[in-house]
Amino acid sequence: MSADPDEDAALMLRVKRGDRQAFESLVEKYKQPVVNLIYRMLRDEAEAEDLAQNAFVQVYKSAHRYQVSARFSTWLYTIARNLCLNEIRRRSRHPADSLDVAHPEHDDQPLRQYEDAKSVSPPDTLLQGELEEKIEQALAALPENQRLAVLLCRQDELSYEQISAVLGCSVSATKSLIHRGRETLKAKLKPYLKSGTWGEPPK
Amino acid sequence: MKSPEQKLPFEAAWRQKLTPADEARMRAFLAADPSAQPGWNEELGLNELLKRLHEPPVSSNFTARVMAVIELDGSAGRRTVQHGWWNRLRSMGLIQRAAVGAVVLTVAGVSFYQFQTYSRAELARSVVAVSGVATLPSLEALENFDAIKRLRQVSTPIDVDLLVALQ
Numbered sequence: 001m002s003a004d005p006d007e008d009a010a011l012m013l014r015v016k017r018g019d020r021q022a023f024e025s026l027v028e029k030y031k032q033p034v035v036n037l038i039y040r041m042l043r044d045e046a047e048a049e050d051l052a053q054n055a056f057v058q059v060y061k062s063a064h065r066y067q068v069s070a071r072f073s074t075w076l077y078t079i080a081r082n083l084c085l086n087e088i089r090r091r092s093r094h095p096a097d098s099l100d101v102a103h104p105e106h107d108d109q110p111l112r113q114y115e116d117a118k119s120v121s122p123p124d125t126l127l128q129g130e131l132e133e134k135i136e137q138a139l140a141a142l143p144e145n146q147r148l149a150v151l152l153c154r155q156d157e158l159s160y161e162q163i164s165a166v167l168g169c170s171v172s173a174t175k176s177l178i179h180r181g182r183e184t185l186k187a188k189l190k191p192y193l194k195s196g197t198w199g200e201p202p203k
Numbered sequence: 204m205k206s207p208e209q210k211l212p213f214e215a216a217w218r219q220k221l222t223p224a225d226e227a228r229m230r231a232f233l234a235a236d237p238s239a240q241p242g243w244n245e246e247l248g249l250n251e252l253l254k255r256l257h258e259p260p261v262s263s264n265f266t267a268r269v270m271a272v273i274e275l276d277g278s279a280g281r282r283t284v285q286h287g288w289w290n291r292l293r294s295m296g297l298i299q300r301a302a303v304g305a306v307v308l309t310v311a312g313v314s315f316y317q318f319q320t321y322s323r324a325e326l327a328r329s330v331v332a333v334s335g336v337a338t339l340p341s342l343e344a345l346e347n348f349d350a351i352k353r354l355r356q357v358s359t360p361i362d363v364d365l366l367v368a369l370q
Contacts, residue, residue, distance in 0.1 A: 020270065027266045038261045048259060056269045058278070130256070135252050154253060156219050178217055180300065185252075186245050193248035 008072035015063045023063075027056050030073070033155060034080050039085040040151050043140055051087060055080045074162045077155075080149060081166055131192060136151060137187040146181035153178050219254075257368035 008029075034055055039048035055125035058079050067074070139147060145167065152163045164174040186193065215225035233240055262268070292300060 023273075024270060027269050031261050031265050035261050036258050040256070043258045048298075049265065052261075053265070053269050053272065057272050058230055060269075060273050061276070064284070072287060094229075096221075132257060135256055142285055150253075153217050154219055162370065179214075182217065182246070182249060186249050189249065189252055190245075190250060193245050 005071055005073075006072050010153060012063065012072050015060065015070065015173045016066055018091060023056075023060055026072070028058075030076055032054075034076065036152055037077065037148075037155075038080055038084055041144070041147065042087060043136065047087065051083045055083055057084075060075065070163055073155075074165050077152065077158070077166045084148075085144065099127045134189065134192065138185050141188070142184060146177050146184070149174055149177035150181040150185070211245055213242065216243065216250065219250065 007027065010021045011026050015026070033051060035048050035052045038051045039045060040056075042051070043046055052104065055066075055076065110127055139150070149163065149167060152158055152166060158166075158172055158173050162172045167174055167177070169177075215221055215229060218225075220230070233243060292303065295303065300368065
């Protein structure tokens with residue numbers, strides 16, 4: 001996704017004048033990256049979509065405050081970041097639901113069901129799945145600010161200044177977060193790193 | 204610990220796409236310091252691993268649901284305006300209601316204080332007006348007042364003869 005700041009600014013100015021179609025265009029453009037970011041922070045697909053929707057609704061409600069000097073993507077990711085942090089704090093106060101809780105409508109089924117990849121996947125898919133799981137786990141184990149910094153750095157359209165604006169810290173602190181996050185990931189995933197391509201998992 | 208010069212090319216690896224300038228700088232750096240090659244390869248390797256993270260699917264009706272919420276909030280806002288302040292107050296959270304209550308009490312308190320201040324000022328002005336009147340006579344004079352009053356109440360006819368004589 002290439003982000004043309006002028007195009008985004010033009011759309012937001014139309015939104016400011018009440019043009020809902022312009023806002024739909026912005027939602028279509030940014031829904032995937034926002035959902036990606038929130039999903040990586042929360043590791044919950046359903047919750048990621050809900051929070052992403054909340055982020056866009058908040059942007060719309062705050063459209064009257066939009067200034068052209070502010071980059072739309074920076075503003076959007078800042079709202080998404082705040083929603084993620086609020087949800088993470090809420091979860092830390094309220095422990096997760098038990099896996100044994102029955103579904104409210106179907107007593108014979110658990111509330112949450114997880115696909116058993118081992119039972120149906122071919123070996124290559126299994127390896128892919130295991131590797132992806134390792135990467136997910138390594139990423140999830142990072143402190144929130146490092147995880148967010150590493151994920152935002154993958155959004156090529158964001159400069160380091162914009163990433164630092166989302167994180168609420170200086171550019172040097174942002175680069176430090178990215179560096180520390182990546183060093184931790186490299187250490188945890190070292191067995192899978194091989195000259196820029198992934199190798200077979202250790203036996 | 205890498206020096207700033209050593210970190211620069213590695214920073215370039217953090218982004219998904221290297222610019223031509225970054226690539227040129229990286230090649231020059233590695234040519235000057237081949238020992239940095241393994242570190243650079245690790246950075247590229249991590250990028251490859253991060254690319255393998257799957258993107259969660261976004262519902263096909265995601266945008267429609269966002270716009271539906273916006274529409275619903277807009278309708279709720281219009282109904283609130285039509286039904287006045289009471290429904291707006293009811294829709295507020297506890298903290299917001301407490302804040303509104305505090306503002307109302309503060310305004311009421313300030314208004315009452317100002318009313319009292321004004322009333323006192325008015326009272327003081329009337330006291331000042333009254334105090335401008337000539338001071339009251341002494342007690343002895345007041346005691347004789349009754350006698351004087353009785354004397355003045357006696358109606359005596361005019362003594363014409365006395366008047367002529369005096370003239």
